[in-house]
Amino acid sequence: MPMGKPSPAPAMTDAAPGDTPAQTRALPPELEARIAAFENAAPAGDFDTASWFWMILLGIAIPLVMLAVGWWV
Amino acid sequence: MTARANPLADESGWPLLPAERTWGAARLTLTLATTAAATWCYLIGESVGGYLGFIKGGLALGAGCMIGMVLVLLAAGPTCVRFGIDSIAATKPQFGSRGWVIPAALQAVSIIGWNSLLIIFFAKSAVQLCVALGVLGPGRHGAALVPMLTLLACAIIFAALRRGATGVSMVSNILVAHVFIGLWMLYLIVSRRWPELIAAQPANASPDRLWNYTTGIELGIGATLSWWPYIGAMIRMAPNGRTIVLPVLLGMAAPVPLLSLIGLAGSLVLKSSDPAEWLRVVGGPVYAIVSLTFVTAANFGTTTAGIYASAIGLRNFATLQNRTWTTLLLITIAPVALVGIFIPELFFAKFGNFLALIAVAFAPLCGIQIVDYFLLRRGRIDIRAIYANEPGRPYHFWRGINPAAMVALAAGCSTYVALLNPLSYRSSAPYPYLTASLPSAAAAALVYFLGTLLVIRAGRGGYRRS
Numbered sequence: 451m452p453m454g455k456p457s458p459a460p461a462m463t464d465a466a467p468g469d470t471p472a473q474t475r476a477l478p479p480e481l482e483a484r485i486a487a488f489e490n491a492a493p494a495g496d497f498d499t500a501s502w503f504w505m506i507l508l509g510i511a512i513p514l515v516m517l518a519v520g521w522w523v
Numbered sequence: 524m525t526a527r528a529n530p531l532a533d534e535s536g537w538p539l540l541p542a543e544r545t546w547g548a549a550r551l552t553l554t555l556a557t558t559a560a561a562t563w564c565y566l567i568g569e570s571v572g573g574y575l576g577f578i579k580g581g582l583a584l585g586a587g588c589m590i591g592m593v594l595v596l597l598a599a600g601p602t603c604v605r606f607g608i609d610s611i612a613a614t615k616p617q618f619g620s621r622g623w624v625i626p627a628a629l630q631a632v633s634i635i636g637w638n639s640l641l642i643i644f645f646a647k648s649a650v651q652l653c654v655a656l657g658v659l660g661p662g663r664h665g666a667a668l669v670p671m672l673t674l675l676a677c678a679i680i681f682a683a684l685r686r687g688a689t690g691v692s693m694v695s696n697i698l699v700a701h702v703f704i705g706l707w708m709l710y711l712i713v714s715r716r717w718p719e720l721i722a723a724q725p726a727n728a729s730p731d732r733l734w735n736y737t738t739g740i741e742l743g744i745g746a747t748l749s750w751w752p753y754i755g756a757m758i759r760m761a762p763n764g765r766t767i768v769l770p771v772l773l774g775m776a777a778p779v780p781l782l783s784l785i786g787l788a789g790s791l792v793l794k795s796s797d798p799a800e801w802l803r804v805v806g807g808p809v810y811a812i813v814s815l816t817f818v819t820a821a822n823f824g825t826t827t828a829g830i831y832a833s834a835i836g837l838r839n840f841a842t843l844q845n846r847t848w849t850t851l852l853l854i855t856i857a858p859v860a861l862v863g864i865f866i867p868e869l870f871f872a873k874f875g876n877f878l879a880l881i882a883v884a885f886a887p888l889c890g891i892q893i894v895d896y897f898l899l900r901r902g903r904i905d906i907r908a909i910y911a912n913e914p915g916r917p918y919h920f921w922r923g924i925n926p927a928a929m930v931a932l933a934a935g936c937s938t939y940v941a942l943l944n945p946l947s948y949r950s951s952a953p954y955p956y957l958t959a960s961l962p963s964a965a966a967a968a969l970v971y972f973l974g975t976l977l978v979i980r981a982g983r984g985g986y987r988r989s
Contacts, residue, residue, distance in 0.1 A: 477910060477911060478844075478845075480537070481537050481910060484537055484538050484540060485538065485906055485907050485910065487540055488538060488606060488906045489906070489907065494541075494605045494606070494763070495605070495763070495764065496600070496601035496604065496605055496764045496902060497600075497601065497764040497765070497768065498764065498765050500765060500768075501764050501765050501768040504768045504769055504772065505593055505596065505597075505768055505772070508589055508593075508772045508773070508776075509589050509590060509592065509593030509596075509772060510590070510593065512586075512589065513585070513586035513587075513589045513590050514586070516582045516583075516585055516586040517582065517583065517586045517740070519582060520578070520579045520581075520582030520583050520586070520736070521579075521736060523578050523579055523582070
């Protein structure tokens with residue numbers, strides 16, 4: 451299996467949250483720029499109303515109808 | 524957005540900027556349909572045909588596939604499409620900045636396993652096609668040619684994927700015709716053998732009518748749950764959630780039950796799910812050649828998408844982040860090539876059992892992701908914390924692992940196995956009423972929810988206290 455090992459754990463113990471700020475390790479510049487772009491932009495949404503409609507219709511309503519029809523056939 | 528769009532961004536595991544996500548609904552549908560349509564459709568259809576007749580089986584399978592796909596979409600979809608990341612990166616808010624190796628291992632084993640199976644199918648179909656076309660004389664060619672054709676297929680996939688996601692899309696544009704050939708084969712058997720098809724009785728049906736029906740649904744749910752490893756790498760190329768829903772449901776979920784009807788019909792009427800065999804009976808050698816072309820093309824397209832998804836998943840490993848795309852492709856293709864060259868027959872014989880166990884894990888994984896994103900985090904994902912794994916970061920949890928996710932995954936898997944043994948298909952009492960995948964996802968979600976209340980109390984995970 452082409453799995454590398456994750457980078458070794460730092461030799462330290464987690465402090466209680468709120469007591470210790472996150473240790474900052476520099477990210478690659480391009481990754482940093484990408485993350486900053488998301489952080490500075492307006493939050494991106496996931497599914498809009500139309501998406502939910504199609505999910506409910508195709509993923510729940512129609513399958514339920516299919517199951518009912520299949521059972522009584 | 525301030526970062527500059529990078530033309531090679533689709534070869535990285537980093538978040539894709541909106542400007543880099545150029546796949547519209549049509550392109551995504553095409554790619555997903557080509558990815559979904561493969562030899563496994565016949566195997567799924569054949570499995571359902573053991574328990575249900577044509578109409579009942581088709582409806583149960585179709586419903587199950589759509590339900591399973593919605594689970595996958597709700598689990599991986601929101602985070603992947605918002606930030607342009609793959610399925611594995613999207614598990615870090617649940618499993619932690621080191622715990623994600625568990626879903627990554629499941630993805631790698633599942634995709635590499637499936638790809639090995641499909642590429643061996645590809646090679647075998649290509650040998651049969653050469654015999655049918657008269658390029659090769661009759662006789663046993665498999666032992667020598669299958670390894671060579673496996674190697675050739677891997678080389679072609681490698682060459683196509685040198686262009687990243689563009690290579691997947693390019694292969695899809697060429698191979699999408701096979702989906703329509705599949706529908707033609709379905710029309711052929713339905714139109715010519717309809718009376719036999721309706722009268723045919725499933726060979727392994729249980730006396731319990733409800734058990735048979737539920738098993739048809741369960742096989743459909745399980746089939747589409749195995750798309751979880753693939754979906755992130757594909758939908759991250761689309762700009763927003765609205766663009767992905769119909770392509771995923773109609774392009775990825777719907778073709779599976781439709782093309783599975785070929786295997787279902789073949790197994791019921793002609794006792795063979797392989798269209799290359801029964802098309803020769805129904806329509807003569809020309810039809811057999813068309814069918815073999817279809818099988819060869821179908822497996823090639825799916826394997827290309829699978830190798831791409833797997834290579835992107837590897838980018839999450841720190842040691843592989845800076846490796847070249849070529850190196851990642853070689854690492855991903857190598858196990859597939861080795862299996863196809865050295866142990867194709869052994870792999871065929873043992874693969875089904877192995878894959879059944881792997882598939883058990885995807886239902887709880889979906890349950891965990893859904894409850895985390897929609898209920899516990901209410902859509903608040905820290906994109907920086909997905910990539911920064913130092914202590915103190917929200918997704919570091921305890922030493923990079925979220926115990927709530929680990930316990931929930933174990934609980935979900937145990938629930939599945941308690942309801943339905945995926946190897947023997949022995950089931951317990953609630954199974955016919957509940958299926959196995961849905962309670963497994965629900966159990967994992969519930970355990971994760973309760974465990975996360977403790978995580979929140981401990982102030983870990985980046986959850987808001989309310």
